[in-house]
Amino acid sequence: MKKFILAITSLLFLLVGSVTYAGESTTPPQPKPITEAEVHEAQKIWGDGIVAIGNAFTNEEDYKALAATHVDTLYAYDEGVVLFKPTKAATQQFRLSEPEAISYFVTGKVPEDRGFALQPWSAVRFENAGILIDTDSAVAMGNYFFTDTNTGKEAKVEFTFGYVRGADGKLLINVHHSAFPYHPLTDDG
Incomplete structure (x- = not known):
């Protein structure tokens, strides 16, 4: 009889331990789909940030601090690897660190940088x-156009941006690839 009571008691502990209460879940929360x-x-915020950095430079304001905030808040360097290939x-x-990314936008760490x-x-x-969306990431590819303040002309650049959701719920860039469009040489002869 003792074995029977012990078996019933163990079964009750298992059952009570697996009961969920209202509002409680036994499965981990799923990430909010992007x-x-x-x-x-995210694209609008990124573009507005590039314009703001240039304006701060023109107005002799602290454009380097603005660029550091731009990269820190929009790129996933604090979350892990970021694959950044600037135009x-x-x-x-490739700019695989946050200081290298900041340098690309406003000069500094990398000698070839002129401050895009x-x-x-x-x-x-x-x-x-197009935009591809997965449960916890997204990839966008296309063209983006930069209007030169002085001439009003647009520069067309091809892009691929990858996004993940940060701890605060906002999208962060984990892949950034930019390139000028291919222009084949013409053969005149």
């Missing part, structure tokens, strides 16, 4: 060829 609207908003990078093609955001640009607009 939406296209969030990708569009105007040749000698050091210091052009300055008056506008940045994205035209997505």
Whole structure:
């Protein structure tokens, strides 16, 4: 009889231990899926930031601090690896650290950098060829256009941006690849 009572008691402990209470879940919470609207908003914030850095440079304000905040809040360097291949990078093609990314936008750490955001640009607009959304990441690819403040001309650049959701719920860039469009040489002869 003691064995029977012990078996029943053990079974009760197992059952009570597995009971969930209202509002309690036994499965870990699923990440909130990324939406296209969030990708569009992240792109707008990124473009506005590039314009703001150039404006701060022109107005002799602290553009380097603004660039550091731009990279720190929009890129996932604090979360892990970020794959960043800037448009105007040749000698050091990839910027895998936060200081290298900041250097690309405003000069500093990497000798070839001329400060892409210091052009300055008056506008940045994205035209997505497509956006792929997974449960916890997204990838957007297309062209973005940078309007030169001084001439009003647009520079067309191809891009691929990868996004993940940060701890605060906002999208962070973990892949950034930019390149000028390919222009084949013509053969006249």
